[in-house]
Structure formats: C-alpha cells, structure tokens
Amino acid sequence: SADQTAPQAGSRAKDAARYLSQPLVSEIYTADPSAHVWGDGKLYIYPSHDIDGDAKEDDLGGHFEMRDYRILSMDSPGGKVTVHPTALDVKDVPWATQQMWAPDAAFKNGTYYLYFPAKDKQGAFRIGVATSKSPVGPFKANPAPIKGSFSIDPAVFTDTDGKSYMYFGGIWGGQLQRNVTGTYDPNGSKTDLEQPDKPALAPKVAALDGSMTEFSEKPRDVVILDEAGKPLLGKDHDRRFFEAAWMHKYNGKYYFSYSTGNTHYLVYAIGDSPYGPFTYKGRILEPVEGWTTHHSIVEWQGKWWLFYADSQLSGQTRLRNVKMTELTYNPDGTIQTINPFRK
Numbered sequence: 001s002a003d004q005t006a007p008q009a010g011s012r013a014k015d016a017a018r019y020l021s022q023p024l025v026s027e028i029y030t031a032d033p034s035a036h037v038w039g040d041g042k043l044y045i046y047p048s049h050d051i052d053g054d055a056k057e058d059d060l061g062g063h064f065e066m067r068d069y070r071i072l073s074m075d076s077p078g079g080k081v082t083v084h085p086t087a088l089d090v091k092d093v094p095w096a097t098q099q100m101w102a103p104d105a106a107f108k109n110g111t112y113y114l115y116f117p118a119k120d121k122q123g124a125f126r127i128g129v130a131t132s133k134s135p136v137g138p139f140k141a142n143p144a145p146i147k148g149s150f151s152i153d154p155a156v157f158t159d160t161d162g163k164s165y166m167y168f169g170g171i172w173g174g175q176l177q178r179n180v181t182g183t184y185d186p187n188g189s190k191t192d193l194e195q196p197d198k199p200a201l202a203p204k205v206a207a208l209d210g211s212m213t214e215f216s217e218k219p220r221d222v223v224i225l226d227e228a229g230k231p232l233l234g235k236d237h238d239r240r241f242f243e244a245a246w247m248h249k250y251n252g253k254y255y256f257s258y259s260t261g262n263t264h265y266l267v268y269a270i271g272d273s274p275y276g277p278f279t280y281k282g283r284i285l286e287p288v289e290g291w292t293t294h295h296s297i298v299e300w301q302g303k304w305w306l307f308y309a310d311s312q313l314s315g316q317t318r319l320r321n322v323k324m325t326e327l328t329y330n331p332d333g334t335i336q337t338i339n340p341f342r343k
Ligand code: FUB
Pocket: 031, 032, 048, 061, 064, 101, 102, 152, 153, 243, 244, 292, 293, 294
C-alpha cells in the first residue's frame, strides 16, 4: 500500500526498552531527519517519508521508493510531535520521476527552501529545490534541478556570516561514482571508485548564490584526512564517506559528519573552514537496527541533539522511524559515542 500506519501495538512494541530512544512518530514511517530551529523556538524536522513499495531490497536502495515529503514539528524536547500534511509530492516536480530521498531545508529573507534528491527521466539523481512561505509547506518546486547538481543527500549549512553552503553526495545507490567525469555515466561502477588504495570518493560542497536556488561555484571535494593528514582511502570502510552529510559549527570549529554506509556508523571530522579539509575524529553513533541511518545535529533549548533513524517499528530497512537523543561534547570538543541500544 502507499502508506501504512507503523505497527506500534504489534509484537515489536514489547522490545521497546532495548532502545536508547523511542520513535518520534508512528502514524507514518520517516527517515533521514534534518532538524532545524528557525526562530519561532520550535523544532522542525524535514525527513524522508518511507513507504512500503514493491521493489525488492537491493544494494542500490531501489527499495527506497518515497514519493513525497511530510514535515514534523515539536514545541519542546519530549513534547508532542505534529505530522504536517504533504509538503511536496513527486507528481508536482516537473523534472523528477521517483525516489524522493533525504531532504534538507533552509530559511532566508522570509522564504523557506526545501532541498531534495530525486531521479530524473534518465535515472540520474539530481538535487531540486522548492520554496514556501511556511516552514511546513506546501512547497512549490522549481521546474529544473539545481544546475550542476548530482547525487543525493543535500545538507545546507548557513554560517555565522550568513553564507550558505550545500554539502551532498552518496556512493553506491547515491551515484557519486557515476559522476566523476562531470557527466552522469549510467554504466559506471555500482559501488565506488573500485580503487581501494586510492583516496576514497569525496563528498561535495558548493556555496549557494543569493537566490538560494543555484550554486555560485562548481562543487568542490570535501577532503577528509586521517590523523596523519592523509586522505581516507577507498578501502577504509569504517571511516570513509558513504552518504548522509551534515555540517554544524561548535565553538568556532566546523564539524562535518556522515554515514559510513555498509559499515553502518555515523562519524565526524573537524575542520577550520566550511570547505575543509576535515580531520576524522571518531564515531557519533554505533550501528542501529536496519541497514541505514542518517542524521542531523542541532542545538535546541540549550542542549545539543542528535536526530537519527532506525527500523524499530517495522523491523524492515525500507520502513524507518526517526528518533532524537541528546549529544554530549567532551571538553576538548570531541563527541561522546552513542550506543543506540541500552546495555
Ligand atoms: O532514505 C534513502 C537513502 O537512504 C538516503 O538518501 C540515504 O542517506 C539513506 O538513509
């Protein structure tokens, strides 16, 4: 069916105490939570809206068949979570055909911007933008994707000087490896560069122009270094970038965080500029139930929060539920690793 109520009362509910935190909503399945506080004091979450489609599970994420976005909001941590009506549907995006994957949002000059990856008519992921005067939509999509965009998982960060940057990319089903020449290659590698001893494929960053709807520069590589100052290698699956970029600033430093995908960690690296380079520092979250997780980090009401997702309600990777838990920094600025299960 196109939508399903998560089986809260089903047999899985009895295991709830095993998990560090509980699903924020159970009316719909949600994943990839990008959380923001815009100024009215509330917290808004821009998640993927998972549906139970027909596709078999595969390594390229064909089973993530999402077709629309619904936004969540909360007045206080632990308080009621409101599930807002459809904010954008793939049928209203002229260039997109399927797979509305992990979105993000930004706010500038009275307008809210929803950024989202979807496949175009050639089957290539592109990143689109839609606008609204309300943080929860409905959003109106621009007729074409952002010029020069490719791959998945946009994350838009606005620095303290007001300049906004989009981080994006994902390997395997996210197609970063099929865009290395600047043109999408449908016959390219299914996974990565297939060069384990070479630097891993880098996520991308590009500044946004004043319209917030186009890049103002060609996307650059986000370089992630090891403790010796060398780029992480393709074979370093515990640490190299896979997907789910996020940027936040803490005590004047830039924290670039991401998922390692097939090893299932959320990890982070720290730098002195929004462009990097970033030095790998460690894990934020140990593996959750389900193949994917994807996160955001935001300060709200004097605390720092990690938003992530797992498959607690369904037991199925394609039907996820978003969660939040407090994030703690050590005095040296490193982040304490979170275990998503109780001991
Ligand atoms: O939700 C679909 C895809 O799975 C996202 O774009 C990835 O980050 C992973 O969570």
